[in-house]
Amino acid sequence: MDLFSDYNQEFTNLLPYDGEVDYYGIVLDKKTSDYYYQEFLSNIDWQHDEAIIFGKKVTTKRKVAWYGDVSFSYTYSNITKTALAWTEALLALKQLIEEKTGETYNSCLLNLYHTGEEGMAWHSDGEKDLKKHGAIASVSLGAVRKFAFKHKVNGTKIDIVLDHGSLLVMKGTTQENWLHRLPPTKVVHTPRINLTFRTIGIKE
Numbered sequence: 732m733d734l735f736s737d738y739n740q741e742f743t744n745l746l747p748y749d750g751e752v753d754y755y756g757i758v759l760d761k762k763t764s765d766y767y768y769q770e771f772l773s774n775i776d777w778q779h780d781e782a783i784i785f786g787k788k789v790t791t792k793r794k795v796a797w798y799g800d801v802s803f804s805y806t807y808s809n810i811t812k813t814a815l816a817w818t819e820a821l822l823a824l825k826q827l828i829e830e831k832t833g834e835t836y837n838s839c840l841l842n843l844y845h846t847g848e849e850g851m852a853w854h855s856d857g858e859k860d861l862k863k864h865g866a867i868a869s870v871s872l873g874a875v876r877k878f879a880f881k882h883k884v885n886g887t888k889i890d891i892v893l894d895h896g897s898l899l900v901m902k903g904t905t906q907e908n909w910l911h912r913l914p915p916t917k918v919v920h921t922p923r924i925n926l927t928f929r930t931i932g933i934k935e
């Protein structure tokens with residue numbers, strides 16, 4: 732990545748091969764980012780996430796919520812969830828992100844990490860309900876956190892920092908070839924909200 736480029740590039744592909752992760756940097760001004768952060772903290776139906784791991788039901792400290800166009804059912808970590816109907820604020824942000832990325836999305840998974848102690852382990856978002864090779868647009872609000880990619884075969888790692896009001900888009904073969912995670916950290920004590928706009932495949 733050339734940080735000193737004079738070109739007015741809208742985004743940079745962070746991956747050297749086997750996928751495309753477009754980092755747009757900060758796309759929402761401070762006032763707009765603050766507004767959405769407060770709005771989502773207060774007006775999203777946050778729930779502790781549940782997963783079945785080695786046959787046992789576990790509950791995460793992190794909270795999640797899932798919104799979508801219609802009553803989609805979506806399965807991940809062996810649990811099936813049903814989407815809630817879009818709020819006005821979510822729809823407005825979705826539209827803005829669709830304009831910026833030139834893609835459309837029909838659902839959004841939100842994550843609330845209360846402090847730096849909460850994170851997300853290495854995974855890829857290749858669930859079968861997701862449209863194959865569909866773009867996933869990730870918006871970050873609140874505490875600034877590190878984010879990382881790791882190549883599934885050769886272990887190459889790419890670290891980035893996700894700012895308040897920033898946008899990252901994972902597309903193409905990224906989920907097949909790379910894992911990503913939000914590492915826990917002891918130096919962050921305030922909440923971060925992440926929204927991933929996705930496309931759930933419409934079943935025939």
Ligand SMILES: O=C(O)CCC(=O)C(=O)O
Pocket residue numbers: 840842851856869878911913925927
């Ligand atoms: O919190 C983030 O930035 C990423 C969340 C994530 O990877 C996911 O929801 O699949």
Ligand SMILES: [Fe+2]
Pocket residue numbers: 854855856911
């Ligand atoms: Fe993910």
